[in-house]
Amino acid sequence: MRVAVDALGTDSAPGPEVEGALAALSDAGDRLEIVLIGDEAEIERELSGYAGSVPRSQLSVIHAPDRILPSESPAAAVRRRPDSSIVRGIRLQKEGEVDAFVSAGSTGAVMAASLIFLRPLSGLDRPAIGTLLPTSRGATLMLDAGANVDCKPRHLHQFALLGQIYAQDLMGIETPRIALLNIGEEPEKGDELALESHALLRAEPRLNFIGNVEGRDIIGGRCDVLVCDGFVGNVLLKFYESVAEFIVSLLHEEMDRTGTQLDVHGAFRVLDYAEYGGAPLLGVNGVTIICHGSSTPRAVQNAIGVAVRAVDSQMVHHMAGELQRQGGAGEA
Amino acid sequence: MRVAVDALGTDSAPGPEVEGALAALSDAGDRLEIVLIGDEAEIERELSGYAGSVPRSQLSVIHAPDRILPSESPAAAVRRRPDSSIVRGIRLQKEGEVDAFVSAGSTGAVMAASLIFLRPLSGLDRPAIGTLLPTSRGATLMLDAGANVDCKPRHLHQFALLGQIYAQDLMGIETPRIALLNIGEEPEKGDELALESHALLRAEPRLNFIGNVEGRDIIGGRCDVLVCDGFVGNVLLKFYESVAEFIVSLLHEEMDRTGTQLDVHGAFRVLDYAEYGGAPLLGVNGVTIICHGSSTPRAVQNAIGVAVRAVDSQMVHHMAGELQRQGGAGEA
Numbered sequence: 001m002r003v004a005v006d007a008l009g010t011d012s013a014p015g016p017e018v019e020g021a022l023a024a025l026s027d028a029g030d031r032l033e034i035v036l037i038g039d040e041a042e043i044e045r046e047l048s049g050y051a052g053s054v055p056r057s058q059l060s061v062i063h064a065p066d067r068i069l070p071s072e073s074p075a076a077a078v079r080r081r082p083d084s085s086i087v088r089g090i091r092l093q094k095e096g097e098v099d100a101f102v103s104a105g106s107t108g109a110v111m112a113a114s115l116i117f118l119r120p121l122s123g124l125d126r127p128a129i130g131t132l133l134p135t136s137r138g139a140t141l142m143l144d145a146g147a148n149v150d151c152k153p154r155h156l157h158q159f160a161l162l163g164q165i166y167a168q169d170l171m172g173i174e175t176p177r178i179a180l181l182n183i184g185e186e187p188e189k190g191d192e193l194a195l196e197s198h199a200l201l202r203a204e205p206r207l208n209f210i211g212n213v214e215g216r217d218i219i220g221g222r223c224d225v226l227v228c229d230g231f232v233g234n235v236l237l238k239f240y241e242s243v244a245e246f247i248v249s250l251l252h253e254e255m256d257r258t259g260t261q262l263d264v265h266g267a268f269r270v271l272d273y274a275e276y277g278g279a280p281l282l283g284v285n286g287v288t289i290i291c292h293g294s295s296t297p298r299a300v301q302n303a304i305g306v307a308v309r310a311v312d313s314q315m316v317h318h319m320a321g322e323l324q325r326q327g328g329a330g331e332a
Numbered sequence: 333m334r335v336a337v338d339a340l341g342t343d344s345a346p347g348p349e350v351e352g353a354l355a356a357l358s359d360a361g362d363r364l365e366i367v368l369i370g371d372e373a374e375i376e377r378e379l380s381g382y383a384g385s386v387p388r389s390q391l392s393v394i395h396a397p398d399r400i401l402p403s404e405s406p407a408a409a410v411r412r413r414p415d416s417s418i419v420r421g422i423r424l425q426k427e428g429e430v431d432a433f434v435s436a437g438s439t440g441a442v443m444a445a446s447l448i449f450l451r452p453l454s455g456l457d458r459p460a461i462g463t464l465l466p467t468s469r470g471a472t473l474m475l476d477a478g479a480n481v482d483c484k485p486r487h488l489h490q491f492a493l494l495g496q497i498y499a500q501d502l503m504g505i506e507t508p509r510i511a512l513l514n515i516g517e518e519p520e521k522g523d524e525l526a527l528e529s530h531a532l533l534r535a536e537p538r539l540n541f542i543g544n545v546e547g548r549d550i551i552g553g554r555c556d557v558l559v560c561d562g563f564v565g566n567v568l569l570k571f572y573e574s575v576a577e578f579i580v581s582l583l584h585e586e587m588d589r590t591g592t593q594l595d596v597h598g599a600f601r602v603l604d605y606a607e608y609g610g611a612p613l614l615g616v617n618g619v620t621i622i623c624h625g626s627s628t629p630r631a632v633q634n635a636i637g638v639a640v641r642a643v644d645s646q647m648v649h650h651m652a653g654e655l656q657r658q659g660g661a662g663e664a
Contacts, residue, residue: 136578146515149523183478183566191481191563215570219578231523232564234515236571238547243572246468246551247579247600254599262594267586268579 001031002098003307007038008067008085009104010295014038017104018046020300025058027301028308033058035098037085039065064088067105070293074108078116086110090117093286100287100307102278104295110288111147111281118286121316123323126151127283128159128230129290130166131237132276137221139276141166142181146234147281153196156180156227160207161322162282163225169313170306171224175208179223181232182212193229201227206322244271278303280310283319287311333363334430335639337632339370340399340417341436343625346370349436350378352632357390359633360640365390367430369417371397396420399437402625406440410448418442422449425618432619432639434610436627442620443479443613450618453648455655458483459615460491460562461622462498463569464608469553471608473498474513478566479613485528488512488559492539493654494614495557501645502638503556507540511555513564514544525561533559538654576603610635612642615651619643 005021007014014036021034036043040063047054066084068077078087089101090113103110111129120127128144143159144151160178167176180198182190187198189212201209213222215236228236251264269275277299278291287310289303310316337353339346346368353366368375372395379386398416400409410419421433422445435442443461452459460476475491476483492510499508512530514522519530521544533541545554547568560568583596601607609631610623619642621635642648 136581149515149526181567183481183563183570191561194481194563215567215572216574218571219574229523231515231526232567235513235547235564236567238515239550239568239571240547240575242548242551243575244579247576247603249468250599250602251583251594254594258595260592260594262583262586262592263590267582270582271579 001308001311002033002035003100003102003304004035004037004089004092004098005300005304006085006089006101006103006105007036007043008065009291009293010300011293013104014043014046016295016297016300018043019297020295020304021059022050022054023297023301024304025055027305030058032308033060034304035060035062035092037062037064037089039063062088068109070106070108072106072109074106074112075116077106077109078112084109086113090114090288094118099311100289102289102291102300102303102307104278104291104293104300107146107290110290114281114284114286114288118284118288121283121285121320121323123326124158124283126155126158127281128162129279130163130282131279133218133226133237133240134271134276135219135221136270139171140218140221140223140226141171142226142228142233142237143282144228144230144233145237145279146230148230151193151229153193153200156193156197156229157200157204158283158323158326160201160204160209160225160227161326162319163227164207165315165318165322166280166282167224169315169318170309173224176224177210177222178207178225178227179210179213181226181228183214185212185214187211197227206325244268275302277306280306285316287316333640333643334365334367335432335434335636336367336369336421336424336430337636338417338421338433338435338437339368339375340397341623341625342627342632345436346375346378348627348629348632350375351629352627352636353391354382354386355629355633356636356640357387359637362390364640365392366636367392367394367424369394369396369421371395394420400441402438402440404438404441406438406444407448409438409441410444416441418445422446422620426450431643432621434621434623434632434635434639436623436625436632439478439622442622446613446616446618446620450616450620453615453617453652453655455658456490456615458487458490459613460494461611462495462614463611465550465558465569465572466603466608467551467553468602471503472550472553472555472558473503474558474560474565474569475614476560476562476565477569477611478562480562483525483561485525485532488525488529488561489532489536490615490655490658492533492536492541492557492559493658494651495559496539497647497650497654498612498614499556501647501650502641505556508556509542509554510539510557510559511542511545513558513560515546517544517546519543529559538657576600607634609638612638617648619648
């Protein structure tokens with residue numbers, strides 16, 4: 001299996017990408033090859049720091065030093081810059097040279113390139129970004145985390161089908177609990193989107209739909225897959241990340257003030273996003289994993305691990321099959 | 333000034349209401365009178381525990397033992413049950429017998445009664461629930477926190493005007509920073525509602541509109557007033573409350589495991605909702621403060637304090653004036 005890794009993605013690229021790739025190779029053994037895409041000289045300089053421990057037969061470098069910045073208009077940048085690391089990585093996958101692409105670069109550009117070159121799966125209106133939210137009982141996959149706004153009920157229905165496959169193939173949950181993010185537990189609560197989506201999800205025999213989940217229920221791990229519009233999903237995700245940081249900072253202040261020692265990192269390990277790898281773009285003809293710009297080597301390593309599991313489990317094939325069944329059933 | 337307090341509101345009513353009312357009276361001195369509305373015998377039993385320290389000249393009790401439950405349909409319950417503590421409290425305000433009403437009962441019923449009996453302010457489409465979110469730099473007023481879904485841009489525009497008055501009158505901020513909750517900082521980011529609301533807010537000369545604020549910016553206290561649709565506001569608020577609880581529980585586990593002592597309550601005081609009092613229903617002809625069903629005596633006390641400041645500052649009068657100016661300007 002070959003995974004391409006954007007080495008112009010993180011804020012301090014290519015350091016975290018190189019270190020993460022080497023760790024992932026060490027995890028996976030012989031069967032994994034990684035292609036680093038970015039500034040060849042910088043990548044080689046970084047690799048030289050690891051000297052003898054680099055398995056060169058499993059690691060290649062493609063020179064594509066053109067970096068698309070998060071501030072650029074994604075679609076325009078993707079169309080205009082064929083030699084950017086993001087476009088090269090996605091096209092390698094399109095051409096069958098690699099099986100997956102991992103990037104901590106511009107989320108918009110990675111998404112745009114995936115849509116343009118890999119294309120959405122047949123029967124799907126809009127691919128979604130899935131993200132794993134840490135909860136008190138493991139992780140919940142929330143989708144959409146920001147790829148789509150102004151969603152229609154049929155989009156949320158499709159997200160639920162995609163999420164179910166992800167939970168089965170990558171989280172190992174045979175019958176995942178699927179829920180709709182809403183402002184009340186009762187089916188008649190919510191905005192128009194929630195009301196109609198609830199009805200669609202409840203009527204879907206392929207889903208173990210457990211109903212609505214409120215903001216207060218997320219952290220308790222009430223569901224395995226949480227479906228929502230990308231606006232609220234994105235607000236929630238970014239808020240979650242920042243509130244965890246804030247609370248850790250309050251704690252450090254109190255420890256400094258009182259001279260107490262506590263293993264904050266250990267206590268909050270469950271909240272560590274790096275442990276969960278990147279966020280998959282679900283619903284395209286390929287495996288695209290999106291990471292934070294601030295990703296650590298460990299986050300890159302875990303994102304590559306997610307890519308490997310997605311390829312191994314044939315996630316995309318399963319999603320395509322599920323969506324075709326949906327088309328055949330003549331869903332709204 | 334007279335404030336009515338629903339003594340059938342909290343989960344363990346009337347204990348927290350009685351204790352909170354007595355504390356509020358002690359805060360406010362002679363100028364405050366409180367009317368407790370609920371089961372007279374139970375209230376008197378509770379009061380008897382305080383013996384000599386009850387200022388009976390400032391405290392009266394109205395017998396209205398009919399409790400509207402959160403599970404009931406709010407509008408129907410309000411119309412059918414004139415002797416419920418909620419309807420009695422709101423009607424007392426309507427009739428000028430009291431200046432404000434504080435309740436930890438059914439949010440829906442308190443809202444419905446306020447809309448039916450007090451009426452929305454002229455020029456306002458929909459009143460909003462404001463809630464104070466703890467941040468690293470004090471509190472941010474977020475509205476709407478759940479009274480309205482499927483909002484239109486003009487609603488968010490009105491929320492901003494209401495929020496500005498609240499921040500001026502109750503938070504003491506002369507020129508509050510008003511922001512729109514969105515999924516990107518740029519004006520062209522967001523869903524249809526956010527895009528159009530951004531344009532309306534930016535064009536409003538009466539507001540110090542600082543632009544979009546993302547989920548990750550809330551906790552840093554980037555704005556004083558955060559405007560959003562009640563769906564996302566409600567999800568965010570409930571999530572915030574639960575994540576804080578979760579993190580405290582993780583911390584306790586770690587302290588138990590390691591035998592460390594840390595003043596968690598002290599470290600996280602800034603996150604304590606009880607410190608912020610209740611959530612005002614903004615935009616009705618009166619002062620209605622909504623509290624959590626799980627409110628402590630201190631939360632009730634602070635909610636009464638919020639009611640007192642709202643009356644003192646003539647918040648409702650200021651809001652009515654602002655909305656009339658809006659009507660005159662022929663806003664969309």
